Amino acid sequence: MATGQSNVVARFTGPAKRDLSSYQYHAVTLDTDGNIDYCDTSAGTKPLGILQNKPDAAGAEAEVAILGTSLMLVNATTDISQMDLLGSGSDYHGVKVTADKAMCFAQALEDATEDGDIIEVLLLGERYIGA
Secondary structure, eight states: OOOSOOEEEEEEEEEBSSOOTTOTTSEEEEOTTSOEEEOOGGGTOOOOEEEOSOOOSTTSEEEEEEEEEEEEEEOOSSOBOTTOEEEEOTTSOEEEOOSTTOEEEEEESSOBOSTTEEEEEEEEEEEETTO
């Protein structure tokens, strides 16, 4: 679990697409209507950053870390080590990505070994492995 801390340098704030109160520290995107919604990079969705608060209704203010470090909920059924690159999966948790041309947007600053661990990550912006 997290021993680090969030040191968010830049944030983006916008309306939540839906109730995201259960998605704090999950990957999020900006949809075509300008709403913040959860993000699955493994399905090709482009990440905006990591949700910092718990907006409880559509239209509620969602605060997203886009630069710096943040806490992130991860799925570490495949162990995550410091410096591993992270994308997000269908549960919107951070996941280790290694495949050529896989999308990533964060780098682990702590190890994780369990699904549901919360670790500190460095936000990198959208990028592709080996591209």
